[in-house]
Amino acid sequence: MAAPAAEAPGPGGRGPESAAAGRSAGGRGPESALREIRAGAITEPMNTRAGRGGQNPTMDQVAEAAGVSRATVSRVINGAPSVDAKIREMVERAIAETGYVPNVAARSLVTRKSNSVALVISEPDRPYDASFLNRIFTDPYFGRITAGATGALRPHDIHLVIIPTDSTDHHHVLRYLRQGHVDGVLLISSHDEDPLPRQVHDLGIPAVVSARPASPLAASFVDVDQRLGARLAAEHLLARGCRRLATISGPLDMPAGLDRLDGFRSYLANRGYTEVPSVEGDFTRGGGEDCARRLLTDHPDIDGLFVASDLMAEGALRAVQDLGRRVPDDVAVVGFDDSSAALDCRPLLTTIRQPVEEMAAEMAEVLMAHIAAPGRLPRSVTFQPTLVIRESA
Amino acid sequence: MAAPAAEAPGPGGRGPESAAAGRSAGGRGPESALREIRAGAITEPMNTRAGRGGQNPTMDQVAEAAGVSRATVSRVINGAPSVDAKIREMVERAIAETGYVPNVAARSLVTRKSNSVALVISEPDRPYDASFLNRIFTDPYFGRITAGATGALRPHDIHLVIIPTDSTDHHHVLRYLRQGHVDGVLLISSHDEDPLPRQVHDLGIPAVVSARPASPLAASFVDVDQRLGARLAAEHLLARGCRRLATISGPLDMPAGLDRLDGFRSYLANRGYTEVPSVEGDFTRGGGEDCARRLLTDHPDIDGLFVASDLMAEGALRAVQDLGRRVPDDVAVVGFDDSSAALDCRPLLTTIRQPVEEMAAEMAEVLMAHIAAPGRLPRSVTFQPTLVIRESA
DNA sequence: CTGAAAGCGCTTACAG
DNA sequence: CTGAAAGCGCTTACAG
Numbered sequence: 001m002a003a004p005a006a007e008a009p010g011p012g013g014r015g016p017e018s019a020a021a022g023r024s025a026g027g028r029g030p031e032s033a034l035r036e037i038r039a040g041a042i043t044e045p046m047n048t049r050a051g052r053g054g055q056n057p058t059m060d061q062v063a064e065a066a067g068v069s070r071a072t073v074s075r076v077i078n079g080a081p082s083v084d085a086k087i088r089e090m091v092e093r094a095i096a097e098t099g100y101v102p103n104v105a106a107r108s109l110v111t112r113k114s115n116s117v118a119l120v121i122s123e124p125d126r127p128y129d130a131s132f133l134n135r136i137f138t139d140p141y142f143g144r145i146t147a148g149a150t151g152a153l154r155p156h157d158i159h160l161v162i163i164p165t166d167s168t169d170h171h172h173v174l175r176y177l178r179q180g181h182v183d184g185v186l187l188i189s190s191h192d193e194d195p196l197p198r199q200v201h202d203l204g205i206p207a208v209v210s211a212r213p214a215s216p217l218a219a220s221f222v223d224v225d226q227r228l229g230a231r232l233a234a235e236h237l238l239a240r241g242c243r244r245l246a247t248i249s250g251p252l253d254m255p256a257g258l259d260r261l262d263g264f265r266s267y268l269a270n271r272g273y274t275e276v277p278s279v280e281g282d283f284t285r286g287g288g289e290d291c292a293r294r295l296l297t298d299h300p301d302i303d304g305l306f307v308a309s310d311l312m313a314e315g316a317l318r319a320v321q322d323l324g325r326r327v328p329d330d331v332a333v334v335g336f337d338d339s340s341a342a343l344d345c346r347p348l349l350t351t352i353r354q355p356v357e358e359m360a361a362e363m364a365e366v367l368m369a370h371i372a373a374p375g376r377l378p379r380s381v382t383f384q385p386t387l388v389i390r391e392s393a
Numbered sequence: 394m395a396a397p398a399a400e401a402p403g404p405g406g407r408g409p410e411s412a413a414a415g416r417s418a419g420g421r422g423p424e425s426a427l428r429e430i431r432a433g434a435i436t437e438p439m440n441t442r443a444g445r446g447g448q449n450p451t452m453d454q455v456a457e458a459a460g461v462s463r464a465t466v467s468r469v470i471n472g473a474p475s476v477d478a479k480i481r482e483m484v485e486r487a488i489a490e491t492g493y494v495p496n497v498a499a500r501s502l503v504t505r506k507s508n509s510v511a512l513v514i515s516e517p518d519r520p521y522d523a524s525f526l527n528r529i530f531t532d533p534y535f536g537r538i539t540a541g542a543t544g545a546l547r548p549h550d551i552h553l554v555i556i557p558t559d560s561t562d563h564h565h566v567l568r569y570l571r572q573g574h575v576d577g578v579l580l581i582s583s584h585d586e587d588p589l590p591r592q593v594h595d596l597g598i599p600a601v602v603s604a605r606p607a608s609p610l611a612a613s614f615v616d617v618d619q620r621l622g623a624r625l626a627a628e629h630l631l632a633r634g635c636r637r638l639a640t641i642s643g644p645l646d647m648p649a650g651l652d653r654l655d656g657f658r659s660y661l662a663n664r665g666y667t668e669v670p671s672v673e674g675d676f677t678r679g680g681g682e683d684c685a686r687r688l689l690t691d692h693p694d695i696d697g698l699f700v701a702s703d704l705m706a707e708g709a710l711r712a713v714q715d716l717g718r719r720v721p722d723d724v725a726v727v728g729f730d731d732s733s734a735a736l737d738c739r740p741l742l743t744t745i746r747q748p749v750e751e752m753a754a755e756m757a758e759v760l761m762a763h764i765a766a767p768g769r770l771p772r773s774v775t776f777q778p779t780l781v782i783r784e785s786a
Numbered sequence: 787c788t789g790a791a792a793g794c795g796c797t798t799a800c801a802g
Numbered sequence: 803c804t805g806a807a808a809g810c811g812c813t814t815a816c817a818g
Contacts (some may be wrong), residue, residue: 056571058811069789074813082787101571105502106811110794114498133540134533134733143530146557150526159569162555164539176552178449178494285737318739340527344678346711451795462805467797475803499795503810 057098066094077102108180116159117367118182119149120173122189122196123166135284136164139311140339141356142188145210148360149186156368158183170196177205184367186210186360190254206370208363211255212380220370220378222362224354226256227263229385232352233306233334234267236387242304242332246277248291248316250308257283260308260336277302281312285341288312292319296331304332304393310341310351317345317392332393336385347391354385450491459487470495501573509552510760511575512542513566515582515589516559528677529557532704533732534749535581538603541753542579549761551576563589570598577760579603579753583647599763601756604648605773613763613771615755617747619649620656622778625745626699626727627660629780635697635725639670641684641709643701650676653701653729670695674705678734681705685712689724697725697786703734703744710738710785725786729778740784747778 063070068087075083076091083091094100108114121136136142150160161182165173177185177200184206189197192214200207201219209221237245247264250257257280265276277299281287288307292315296302305320307313313335317327325331327347335342338353362381370376456463461480468476469484476484487493501507514529529535543553554575558566570578570593577599582590585607593600594612602614630638640657643650650673658669670692674680681700685708689695698713700706706728710720718724720740728735731746755774763769 056573060811070811071789071791071813072787075788078813084787087788101568103502103811104572104574105498105507106794107813108794109496109498109502109796109811110813112794133543134536137530137536137539138533138733140527140531143527146530147526150557159554159574161552164543175494179497180449181497181552340531453795463795464797464805464807465803468804471797477803480804496795499810500797501810502795502812503797505810 057100062094062098062100066091114183116161116182118161118163118185120185120187121164122194140341144356145360148357149364152361152364184371186363192253208367218378220366222359222381224383224385226259229352230260230263231267232387234264237304244301245304246295246302247306248281249278250283252280264306283309285311285315288315289319292316296323306334308336310335310337310339313349314341314345328393334393338388350390350393351388352385353388355383359383450493455487455491455493459484507576509554509575511554511556511578513578513580514557515587533734537749538753541750542757545754545757577764579756585646601760611771613759615752615774617776617778619652622745623653623656624660625780627657630697637694638697639688639695640699641674642671643676645673657699676702678704678708681708682712685709689716699727701729703728703730703732706742707734707738721786727786731781743783743786744781745778746781748776752776
């Protein structure tokens with residue numbers, strides 16, 4: 001019998017850990033945390049793949065074990081229909097016995113496919129540091145994007161490589177893309193001035209952008225109807241009797257900021273509400289809190305508030321209530337997103353849902369179509385937002 | 394002159410978008426969001442790399458352009474010291490002119506290096522769905538891990554591939570690792586019962602685990618001294634005069650849950666405090682809120698609370714204050730982590746800092762050492778937590 | 787349906 | 803210091 005499959009358990013750990021050596025070394029951060037270094041439990045050698053020092057078997061070895069040619073092994077692995085059932089079975093047994101796994105480098109050298117796509121999250125204004133990544137890993141939006149894209153890609157056995165990037169870093173990303181690490185890119189870019197969508201487009205590699213690019217680009221994108229969402233919020237606030245409306249917008253250099261603000265205001269303007277106070281937020285919880293405080297002190301009579309993201313709404317709710325107003329009785333609040341943050345709010349947040357998971361899945365589908373047929377014309381897909389009524393309005 | 398480098402801008406977009414076609418299609422989610430599909434702006438062909446249909450130039454083309462052999466081009470690209478300065482310069486010019494970028498598949502086929510490592514985030518108990526990813530992309534802990542690892546890897550030009558996984562999915566991950574996509578793995582695994590650390594170890598691929606594995610394993614890991622952190626919290630609470638202490642722990646099937654609870658209790662027990670109410674939380678904000686409510690209704694006299702994570706502490710603070718208690722005067726609260734959540738708290742959270750970024754960077758360093766020298770013995774590194782005093786205690 | 791052979795684009799001993 | 807050649811582990815026309 002050949003080497004066992006890798007899934008076979010190695011010899012279990014048995015030795016107790018050796019005693020701590022207790023050498024302490026200086027930490028690297030400002031905290032200067034001390035640390036001990038000690039030898040780990042030594043229970044087995046690093047490589048246990050019997051007799052082959054950790055080397056994976058090669059396709060030739062499988063072929064030999066099965067008594068066929070390498071080409072045949074390749075065919076059964078790739079599901080070529082033309083293989084005799086008996087031979088296929090022999091090959092499959094040989095694969096199982098040897099624990100064979102194809103070498104991806106060799107494969108993609110000839111197929112020119114990597115079977116993975118990049119999810120590039122571009123935030124041009126922030127330095128590439130802990131706070132940038134903190135924002136990405138703290139805003140539910142990106143989790144939904146990842147979930148949606150992964151779900152759509154997985155059935156096709158395509159991996160997602162997540163690449164956060166800021167403007168100091170575009171060069172690296174472009175280089176990475178050109179090196180053939182991935183077959184295409186899902187680009188999350190939300191700032192008007194971000195040059196990355198155009199740069200990626202000019203690479204000629206299949207790409208789908210998360211929102212309509214600020215300047216026209218012959219690229220596919222998927223988006224939600226931002227203005228309609230804002231209108232839904234205005235309608236609802238009006239319908240429940242609010243008459244002094246105000247809004248906390250997102251950053252105005254993002255379509256998601258500007259379009260929601262503009263959609264809200266222009267709907268109201270058409271109904272005679274021309275004085276609609278607004279203040280520009282930053283899509284963070286803390287920002288929402290500050291904005292609400294400012295808004296309510298400048299305009300104490302506000303009775304309806306549209307906040308352009310759930311995260312900001314969470315902070316706004318806190319400020320409104322700190323100021324002694326009841327929600328929704330004194331001030332009704334509508335958010336935007338319907339992310340998990342909406343359920344962290346007290347009272348539960350009434351909000352405009354954008355189907356982010358479905359949007360990300362659609363991005364992935366469109367991307368796969370472009371990869372499969374490189375000449376395909378770009379297209380855009382727009383989803384509709386919906387009102388989700390809970391407690392805050 | 395050869396083809397322009399990819400960084401050269403293509404012809405700018407100029408056409409206006411074509412009119413929306415307005416075909417609506419059924420959505421896929423329960424929300425049934427409608428969507429429009431329309432043709433994107435057609436301003437230029439997908440591939441603009443002049444004359445070569447998007448194909449990257451090959452090393453042979455660079456060699457020809459520079460008038461040298463392919464081997465020499467390879468040497469200058471890989472920084473071999475033995476290349477004549479003039480020749481090097483010619484080659485570099487040829488590289489710039491052709492916009493050459495090495496093909497990673499070809500390179501790693503021979504070097505057997507991918508220049509990337511995986512960050513596997515394993516959460517065995519949850520289904521691989523939106524809520525699982527939502528947790529990962531919402532808990533500041535993972536952002537800090539990513540930031541720390543990225544920072545350490547970047548100078549070495551090594552990419553991080555982030556792979557969230559649950560127990561239904563281990564097989565895929567193991568397969569991915571065996572296929573040679575990465576040179577090593579950083580494994581974030583916090584549940585006792587998680588089989589993944591052992592499985593990864595048995596693969597024989599370089600790996601570093603984020604915390605001491607529950608069962609002994611001859612693997613390298615880095616951790617924080619959990620018990621010491623809990624003791625720091627107890628000391629501080631006692632020092633500020635609290636006498637009725639209680640704690641909200643993490644899940645008890647995680648070392649981070651059990652060790653913090655046990656460290657807290659055993660320190661107090663040695664000082665005569667044998668009655669220390671505790672309740673098991675789940676490391677989420679909502680969970681912390683529920684636990685605090687339960688704790689305070691069952692034990693109304695509690696005056697000091699140690700909460701095993703900042704996220705839970707944020708929820709606990711809300712509950713404590715909802716119940717009409719002042720923080721810290723009636724109830725003092727100490728968290729654990731010193732993540733960004735500590736600053737989202739009102740009052741600002743006093744907490745036990747674990748230097749997560751530095752820990753992740755250390756994981757990356759140790760991993761790179763293992764990759765460079767496969768025979769290296771495993772070792773563990775322990776960081777010390779520190780008390781960060783703010784407002785809540 | 788199967789195999790022998792060429793070739794994907796690099797790196798790296800080995801000569802010179 | 804440089805080049806000719808072998809080879810990394812696959813896939814895929816091309817014959818048979």
